[in-house]
Amino acid sequence: MNEKPNLRMLGAYFRLLMPYWDxxxxxxxxxxxCVIFGMVSPxxxxxxxxxxxxxxxxxxLTFLVFFGIVIFFFNTFFSDVSEYFDTFxxxxxxxxxxxxFFARLLRLPLRFxxxxxxxxxxxxxxxxxxxxxxxxxxxxxxxxxxxxxxxxLLLICISIDWTLTLLALxxxxxxxxxxxxxxxxxxxxxxxxxxxxxxxxxxxxxxxxNVKTIKSFNQELYETDxxxxxxxxxxxLVRENLFLAFFNSFFxxxxxxxxxxxxxxxxxxxxxxxxxxxxxxxxxxxxxGQIHQPFMDFGAVYKSxxxxxxxxxxxxxxxxxxxxxxxxxxxxxxxxxxxxIKFEEVGFHYPxxxxxxxxxxxxxxxxxxxxxxxxxxxxxxxxxxxxLLRFIEPTDGKIFIDNYDLQKISLMTLRAxxxxxxxxxxxxxxxxxxxxxxxxxxxxxxxxxQSAKDAEIHEFIMSLPDGYDTVIGEGVLxxxxxxxxxxSVARALYRNVKILILDEATSALDSITExxxxxxxxxxxxxxxxxxxxHRPSTLRNASKIYVIAExxxxxxxxxxxxxxxxxxxxxxxxxxxxxxxxxxxxxxDLIKYKKKIAREKEKKTRAKKAMKLSALEKKVxxxxxxxxETYAKIGKELNMEPYDISLIRKSAKDKLDRMKELEIEE
Amino acid sequence: MSGPVKRMLNTMFSExxxxxxxxxxxxxxxVFALLAxxxxxxxxxxxxxxxxxxxxRVVIEQKNIFxxxxxxxx
Ligand SMILES: Nc1ncnc2c1ncn2[C@@H]1O[C@H](COP(=O)(O)OP(=O)(O)OP(=O)(O)O)[C@@H](O)[C@H]1O
Ligand SMILES: [Mg+2]
Numbered sequence: 001m002n003e004k005p006n007l008r009m010l011g012a013y014f015r016l017l018m019p020y021w022d023x024x025x026x027x028x029x030x031x032x033x034c035v036i037f038g039m040v041s042p043x044x045x046x047x048x049x050x051x052x053x054x055x056x057x058x059x060x061l062t063f064l065v066f067f068g069i070v071i072f073f074f075n076t077f078f079s080d081v082s083e084y085f086d087t088f089x090x091x092x093x094x095x096x097x098x099x100x101f102f103a104r105l106l107r108l109p110l111r112f113x114x115x116x117x118x119x120x121x122x123x124x125x126x127x128x129x130x131x132x133x134x135x136x137x138x139x140x141x142x143x144x145x146x147x148x149x150x151x152x153l154l155l156i157c158i159s160i161d162w163t164l165t166l167l168a169l170x171x172x173x174x175x176x177x178x179x180x181x182x183x184x185x186x187x188x189x190x191x192x193x194x195x196x197x198x199x200x201x202x203x204x205x206x207x208x209x210n211v212k213t214i215k216s217f218n219q220e221l222y223e224t225d226x227x228x229x230x231x232x233x234x235x236x237l238v239r240e241n242l243f244l245a246f247f248n249s250f251f252x253x254x255x256x257x258x259x260x261x262x263x264x265x266x267x268x269x270x271x272x273x274x275x276x277x278x279x280x281x282x283x284x285x286x287x288x289g290q291i292h293q294p295f296m297d298f299g300a301v302y303k304s305x306x307x308x309x310x311x312x313x314x315x316x317x318x319x320x321x322x323x324x325x326x327x328x329x330x331x332x333x334x335x336x337x338x339x340x341i342k343f344e345e346v347g348f349h350y351p352x353x354x355x356x357x358x359x360x361x362x363x364x365x366x367x368x369x370x371x372x373x374x375x376x377x378x379x380x381x382x383x384x385x386x387x388l389l390r391f392i393e394p395t396d397g398k399i400f401i402d403n404y405d406l407q408k409i410s411l412m413t414l415r416a417x418x419x420x421x422x423x424x425x426x427x428x429x430x431x432x433x434x435x436x437x438x439x440x441x442x443x444x445x446x447x448x449x450q451s452a453k454d455a456e457i458h459e460f461i462m463s464l465p466d467g468y469d470t471v472i473g474e475g476v477l478x479x480x481x482x483x484x485x486x487x488s489v490a491r492a493l494y495r496n497v498k499i500l501i502l503d504e505a506t507s508a509l510d511s512i513t514e515x516x517x518x519x520x521x522x523x524x525x526x527x528x529x530x531x532x533x534x535h536r537p538s539t540l541r542n543a544s545k546i547y548v549i550a551e552x553x554x555x556x557x558x559x560x561x562x563x564x565x566x567x568x569x570x571x572x573x574x575x576x577x578x579x580x581x582x583x584x585x586x587x588x589x590d591l592i593k594y595k596k597k598i599a600r601e602k603e604k605k606t607r608a609k610k611a612m613k614l615s616a617l618e619k620k621v622x623x624x625x626x627x628x629x630e631t632y633a634k635i636g637k638e639l640n641m642e643p644y645d646i647s648l649i650r651k652s653a654k655d656k657l658d659r660m661k662e663l664e665i666e667e
Numbered sequence: 668m669s670g671p672v673k674r675m676l677n678t679m680f681s682e683x684x685x686x687x688x689x690x691x692x693x694x695x696x697x698v699f700a701l702l703a704x705x706x707x708x709x710x711x712x713x714x715x716x717x718x719x720x721x722x723x724r725v726v727i728e729q730k731n732i733f734x735x736x737x738x739x740x741x
Contacts, residue, residue: 023688026695033702043736051735055718055727063714067732074702081695088688159737280739 009312010305013136016093023085028144030082035149037075039156042286044068050279082141090137097129101315107323110391111351119202123194124318128311135301135308142301146294153291160284161276164267168288171259172295178255179299182248183306189244190307193237194314200230252299256292263288324390324411331410334417338402339498339529341365341388346397348380348387357383359552361397365545367498370530372540374573375549381533382423384549385501388531389418401499419492421505423533425484429473432461436468436491448494454520455490456513457483481508489517493524500525502532511538518542537577548573614660618653625650709733 017024044064052060102125157165207214207223214223267281276284346361358380365371373381386392387399390411399406406414427435436448448468452458460483464470472479479487485508492500506514515538522542532543540546541560548556548563548570555569563570614622617639624630624638632643632650639646713729730738 023692026692029699030695040736047735051716055716057717060714060716063732067709070705074698074705077698078695081691081698084691085688088684092684160739 009316010132010136010309013097013132013312014140016096017089017136017140020089020092023089024141027082027085027089028141030078030085031141031145032148034075034079034082035145035152037071037078039152039287040071041068042283043156045286046277046279046283048279049282050277086137086141090133093137094129094133097133098125101125101129101318104319104321104323108318108321109324110386112321117198117202119200119205120198121318122201122205123198124314127194127197128314131304131308131311132315135304139301139305142297146298146301150291150294153287153294157284157287157291160280160287161270164263164270164284164288167266168259168263168291171255171292175255175292175295175299178248178251179295179302182244183299183303185244186241186248186303187307187310189237189241191310193234193241194310196230196234196237200227200234203227203230252296259292260285260289332404332408332413333410334401334404334413337417337498339367339417340400340402341371341499341529341531342400342403343384343387344398344400346387346394346399348383348392348395350392356395356552358387361549361554363547363554363557365529365531367529368527369544370525370532370542372532372534372543372546373549374534374540374546374570376573379549380552381549382503385420385422385503385531385533388501389415389420417497418499418501419495419497420501421485421488421492421503423503425481425488427472427479427484427487429471431466431469431471432464432487433468435472435487436494438491440495444494447496448490451490451493454493454517454524455486456517456520457486457490460486482510482513485509486513486517493521498527499529499531502530502534504533504535506539507535511536514539535577537574540574546570614653614656618649618656621646621649622653622657 044067047064048061051057052064105121105125154165157168203226207227214220264285267276267285270276271278271281341364343361343363346358347356348358349356361384363371373384375381383392387394388406390406393407401409401414401417428438433448436451437443449458452461461468461470485505489502489505492502492505506517509517514536518539532539534540543560546557546560546563547554548568550569556563556566558566564574620639621635624635625632630638632646635641636643636646709732711731713731714735715726716728716730716735717724718727
């Protein structure tokens with residue numbers, strides 16, 4: 001995959017320009033006209049000097065000026081049009097490429113996303129794609145324009161004076177040597193800075209999404225210092241780039257100046273010796289002065305081409321990644337399924353280690369039953385779910401749904417048949433309705449409300465100002481952990497599919513709400529396969545069958561009562577949890593007492609606030625100050641007080657008034 | 668504002684990129700045609716170039732602008 005970047009890789013991107021060929025052609029035509037028209041004005045000057053002035057030809061002078069205006073008009077129009085088309089192509093290409101990239105990125109297996117850093121991917125989706133789009137949309141037009149300009153300039157120069165022209169061309173190879181020298185160095189710095197930039201982005205991303213943790217550890221300053229360190233590295237590279245650019249432009253300018261000086265001298269010599277006219281030398285020097293421009297443009301494009309190869313490689317890494325087999329045509333398509341899940345001697349370890357996270361897992365979950373998984377933290381429960389959703393592939397053994405091998409089921413239909421409430425609940429920003437209907441094309445209001453009711457979140461939603469249309473998410477309405485969980489359960493229920501997975505879906509709920517929720521669910525999940533992961537003994541009672549996972553294996557299985565009677569791992573686990581929950585109950589009682597105390601104090605306070613009133617003096621000061629617009633000095637005189645005291649009264653009265661307004665107390 | 672002008676302005680600032688670019692394409696083609704006419708007229712028009720001779724202005728050459736631009740003065 002880490003093939004060295006080459007032009008062939010970039011070639012694929014040029015093919016993206018194909019749909020815009022008509023606009024490209026038009027734009028090139030316009031550019032061609034502009035190039036030709038751009039060359040007319042020195043010739044007009046030549047005619048003026050050689051014909052109109054010496055012959056005192058007023059008509060010719062007038063004609064030439066009008067001719068110049070006409071040329072100018074067309075020139076401006078066509079250059080604007082070509083700019084318009086170039087921008088158009090650039091923009092649409094950028095959108096197109098971003099779309100492809102993003103779609104590809106989301107298709108890549110989770111494995112890939114675990115390995116990459118978000119900041120790095122951000123840079124790729126923004127900077128790298130920009131660089132590629134810039135280059136791809138620019139290279140061909142600039143290249144053609146350059147050639148065109150060069151040919152036109154040479155032709156016209158040769159027709160005026162070929163010896164001078166040939167001498168002028170001697171400077172060109174020098175220019176190429178110079179450009180080649182710098183292009184390689186620029187690319188090198190570019191690669192380094194892109195990497196550094198990715199690091200910085202990743203850093204920002206991680207820190208900003210975890211401000212709470214940083215604050216709670218008092219690490220604001222520390223993190224800022226770390227950022228500075230990272231930025232310093234980036235800054236160094238920017239300076240390096242600047243330095244290079246400085247040298248590059250210095251040598252460019254130097255070369256051009258020397259070249260033109262020489263030509264000026266030689267051109268003058270040709271006039272003095274009578275080979276060409278004054279008008280002609282003026283024209284040819286103007287043209288030769290322009291002749292370096294195409295080379296400079298070409299050099300710039302070449303440099304950007306070389307440095308964009310770095311970006312191409314970074315983007316290609318994503319584009320060439322093996323996506324999950326969404327549309328594998330050889331796979332089974334699941335429509336109506338029973339929902340029976342079977343694991344047969346499944347073993348799993350992550351590719352980078354040999355240490356098995358799961359060994360020999362054999363289990364079945366039948367439709368219409370609740371199958372529970374329990375075990376210590378880190379035992380591998382969530383891993384089993386990941387295997388079922390094919391986020392990861394089993395190392396050994398096989399998994400079946402309705403006797404179809406999971407490997408052979410089309411990934412899309414597999415996931416369409418499974419509804420999951422995962423351990424770390426993700427709620428997207430948007431309205432509650434959008435969140436509940438996420439991933440469902442069918443809109444069914446009644447089902448949505450029913451799902452919310454079953455998840456015990458309906459009442460909360462209705463208490464919000466806009467009900468189901470309330471916008472939640474970052475920077476808007478925050479939800480508590482339990483509310484998020486219930487919303488997530490409602491979302492999973494709304495999908496109404498055969499297999500429902502609850503990975504500690506109710507861990508943040510109090511036991512009363514939780515038991516209500518399970519009561520509601522029992523109705524809903526009659527014919528569904530429910531796979532549930534939980535630590536709570538009370539919840540485990542709901543399960544028809546329990547698998548206990550200990551030391552990477554299934555150590556016991558059976559019904560709740562049977563497992564207890566066995567007095568094995570489950571018994572121990574159960575006892576431990578029970579004890580914990582008793583402790584929790586005590587804690588809760590304390591908590592309730594504490595809450596009551598707070599509530600009482602709060603009531604006292606509000607009563608005190610209700611008693612709040614403005615004194616007559618305060619009212620008067622406020623009236624004079626705000627309504628009549630008097631100064632402190634005047635008010636002081638009127639009330640026979642110091643202006644400073646008045647200002648204090650004014651301030652405290654205003655504060656009081658604001659607070660009263662907040663509490664909606666009548667004045 | 669009258670109907671067609673308003674419509675034209677609408678398409679020019681249309682949100683729909685495709686519509687707008689189509690308009691610009693058409694406009695460009697129209698200006699191309701205009702340019703062609705101008706060039707044909709310029710090519711057919713011979714400019715009389717005069718010079719003073721013995722106190723009178725005489726026509727020394729008749730050339731169209733393109734010939735004139737690319738000619739070399741002896
Ligand atoms: N992406 C990963 N790469 C390598 N190891 C991982 C990865 N994700 C999880 N693990 C490891 O796999 C083991 C099982 O993780 P898993 O999430 O299945 O535990 P769990 O039983 O769900 O625990 P919990 O009750 O805390 O949620 C853990 O020891 C963990 O360190
Ligand atoms: Mg887990």
